[in-house]
Amino acid sequence: MDSGRSINLALSSRGIFALEKVGLMERVRKCMLPMRGRALHDSLGGITFQAYGQRDHEVIYSVARCQLNTLLLEAAEETGKVHVHFHHTCTRVDFCKRQLTFYDEVQGRSRCVVFTQVMGTDGSGSRIRKAILAQGGTQNVEKPLGHGYKELLIAPTSGGGFSLQSDALHIWPRGEFMQIALPNLDGSFTATLFMPQQGEQSFQAIDTETKLQQFYGEHFRDSLDLMPDLAQDYFNNPTGNLMTVKCVPWHYQDQALILGDAAHAIVPFHGQGMNCGFEDCVALVDCLEKAASWDEGFQSFEALRKPNTDAIADLALANYVEMRSQVRDRDFHLKKQIAFYLESLYPDFFIPQYSMVMFHQTPYYWAQQIGEIQERILDLWVDVL
Ligand SMILES: Cc1cc2nc3c(=O)[nH]c(=O)nc-3n(C[C@H](O)[C@H](O)[C@H](O)COP(=O)(O)OP(=O)(O)OC[C@H]3O[C@@H](n4cnc5c(N)ncnc54)[C@H](O)[C@@H]3O)c2cc1C
Numbered sequence: 001m002d003s004g005r006s007i008n009l010a011l012s013s014r015g016i017f018a019l020e021k022v023g024l025m026e027r028v029r030k031c032m033l034p035m036r037g038r039a040l041h042d043s044l045g046g047i048t049f050q051a052y053g054q055r056d057h058e059v060i061y062s063v064a065r066c067q068l069n070t071l072l073l074e075a076a077e078e079t080g081k082v083h084v085h086f087h088h089t090c091t092r093v094d095f096c097k098r099q100l101t102f103y104d105e106v107q108g109r110s111r112c113v114v115f116t117q118v119m120g121t122d123g124s125g126s127r128i129r130k131a132i133l134a135q136g137g138t139q140n141v142e143k144p145l146g147h148g149y150k151e152l153l154i155a156p157t158s159g160g161g162f163s164l165q166s167d168a169l170h171i172w173p174r175g176e177f178m179q180i181a182l183p184n185l186d187g188s189f190t191a192t193l194f195m196p197q198q199g200e201q202s203f204q205a206i207d208t209e210t211k212l213q214q215f216y217g218e219h220f221r222d223s224l225d226l227m228p229d230l231a232q233d234y235f236n237n238p239t240g241n242l243m244t245v246k247c248v249p250w251h252y253q254d255q256a257l258i259l260g261d262a263a264h265a266i267v268p269f270h271g272q273g274m275n276c277g278f279e280d281c282v283a284l285v286d287c288l289e290k291a292a293s294w295d296e297g298f299q300s301f302e303a304l305r306k307p308n309t310d311a312i313a314d315l316a317l318a319n320y321v322e323m324r325s326q327v328r329d330r331d332f333h334l335k336k337q338i339a340f341y342l343e344s345l346y347p348d349f350f351i352p353q354y355s356m357v358m359f360h361q362t363p364y365y366w367a368q369q370i371g372e373i374q375e376r377i378l379d380l381w382v383d384v385l
Helices: 013-021 025-029 065-078 127-134 209-219 230-236 273-290 294-324 330-345 353-358 364-384
Strands: 008-011 032-035 037-041 047-051 060-064 088-094 099-104 109-114 118-120 139-154 168-173 178-183 189-196 240-248 256-258
Touching (some): 025 065, 032 178, 088 127, 127 240, 178 294, 209 230, 294 353
Antiparallel strands (some): 088 099, 168 178, 178 189
16 A cells, blocks of 8 residues: 555545446445535534435445455456556556566566556556657646645544544535545544645644644644544655646557556546546446557547546546635535525436536536536526525
């Protein structure tokens, strides 16, 4: 496990659909907890619950990253077609020789491997992406958010139960920064503090235990008592960076393709990075099955997915502002109520944007476009009311 990566993730319909397709959902179900909505904590300790959807199945799930990773690796190996090599870092890609160089961290030496096709799923810092773009990239954006994140623990009660409502994603929205918390199966919550890297209220500025206690006392008073190891976690856990990656192309001839974060890393505020990566897998299989060649399959995959991954990248950035700030506005809650009302009146014509992303498989691009129209409609209603 990478230290400093999120301990739990929100799994929703796109990820569930992909996991069902490969017959793994029953196994995943054992390591997930439902979250029915947002529990919003105000500065005075008040909590407001806001449901994500209005039907029983409209929930998202907190799933342990480590358990999910282990389960997927084991399932891949069980096919007998996959060999997993840990501690091997790809250091070089040679398209002329169709050869990859790996550094074996255990043996302390490099070795070369000849390939027919490479699927680069090596995350936001992808080596394969760099090699593809070096062959003539026309878009290569790696945009840091300027805000980082730190993982902290909210302990279970002394009896091993949850110290906060367990079927909710908790948010402490504070304008420029926020804390969130997702439940774990052992009764704890993994809290994540998102905050600017630099500035008056930033990871750089909060650099002593006294400042940390003051900061939590002022902004997250109700969570302070639930975090006995706050200072230890804050000063020992790494501060993660967040960025958006947009690039073109995603493939090189019939030789290499990138997918997942390697092709389109996004900020985590819509809980979609992993879900989108799983959706990539379903789309890729489909494109390859229909294509006459690898090259054609890669091309159609990129053409299909690129507008959608650009859209979810933008929606995820917008959701940061929503989560840390807009959720505190009266109009925001009013719009949610009106959107639910319209959905109940016209279920085939009005699906709130959040629901399209989380509970349906509406292509992200369409969710973005339709969402913009919905926003104008909801603004009109709010003006009238
Ligand atoms: C704080 C945070 C919270 C998140 N929450 C959610 C959430 O709630 N829901 C959600 O859907 N998504 C979430 N995400 C996003 C999600 O974690 C990513 O989108 C997902 O992990 C991407 O999967 P991937 O396989 O493409 O890349 P990764 O998970 O980054 O995996 C890449 C793998 O490649 C390996 N690798 C890297 N470079 C090399 C190399 N040179 N050679 C060999 N191997 C290499 C890495 O070790 C790693 O194992 C969150 C992300 C963060 C940071």
